[in-house]
Amino acid sequence: MKEMLSKEHVHFLNSQKRRKVFVLLAQIGTLVVVLALWELLAQTGVIDAFITSCPSKIWATFVELIGNGTLLHHAWVSTWETVVGFAIGTILGYAIAVVLWWNNFLKDVFEPYIVVLNSLPKIALGPIIIIWAGTGKASIITMAVLISVVITTITILNGFCNTDGEKILLLRSMRASRFQIFTKLVAPSNVPTLMATLKINVGMAWIGSIMGEYLVSKEGLGYLLVYGSQVFRLDLVMTCTIVLCALAGVMYAVVALLEKIVVKRF
Template structure:
């Protein structure tokens, strides 16, 4: 009995040492990550000032910062960021909701899954940038078109990922629900959705980036505001500070 307090203290000291080691590791990672970014920007600026690269084509961090500050002062950057952020958030919400709903429907209906899965795979394999011009022809040059382009980039892959995750759920848990007299609805609400939360969150992280890419692609072709429009404008006037 006398050894238990000492054993408990040893465990506590081990946990504290482990937590301190993890903190040091995370701090080291942040420092090295920041140093790499600073080193890259410093080399970029140095090469531009020494004439090793053409600053008209490649620009430089100081010129980019000056242009950004100029747009902050006149407020134009906030309008461009705001519209791109709005389109990204709306498309992300649509992709997340529709991805979960369609994946649940495919899980609930084996026939629907077997019929629709080949088409979803085909649509997901299409080059996403090729859909944007078609959407402009069909829907016109509007914000809705850009949101639709962003949704088309992410939604099919989201459905397939979630559907595959739903099908790989632990069958023993599902059989237990049925053995206790539960229905398919009980399996959905008590096993499938709670057990798929990590998968859904991971899928949402991917969808954020894909929706932003889709919005930028849409703004390349059908926008007069937004970060995608700024990139196209910069390439047209040969001003890389906007890009």
């Protein structure tokens, strides 16, 4: 910056910066304190490490599972299922929203069905999915798609329908076709809606894939979690949970970054 900042301005910027640093320190501090307390209580026998596990054991399990490749394999399987479910759910949901926006009659016809489907706990469809899609990856991906597709349709359609009516009027006065109204106005002005939906869908797709793995799978983090709890290896359960947190966090961060790049203008 070329221009000189006033003393007060510099002071303001510094205090802003300081606050940011404090927040970050407090965030790290919280994590450290929780982990330390957990470890301490387990070591001194106040809590039973067999039931609660503890950070040192989790770390040991993590290193072991990384070493023999188990963890990477299962994490990869779950991530793949989630990403595929996420992509199909989002694209399908968007496509359905476009069709319903396009045709008001269809929208009126299908609205109650969508509302019911949205309220239905998708896990209840588990047995049907297993019978129809088998006990493999197809079932898991179907679950991830089902969980994300309805909410995508609802959110995107809502965004489409809330497009500024005056701007539509302007386009109509220019003799725009419905297709042009969509491509020139409705789609671009709903890019932020799409980005918000992507963020929601990261979570939805993970719920879907892990739930699917609970139901049917022979591999994946959901499978490892169920296996760990059945043989009462809480170290394994905790390790998987933490890895899952990290993966979901990374995927969310990627989408958030995408949003930051894309949304600037919308």
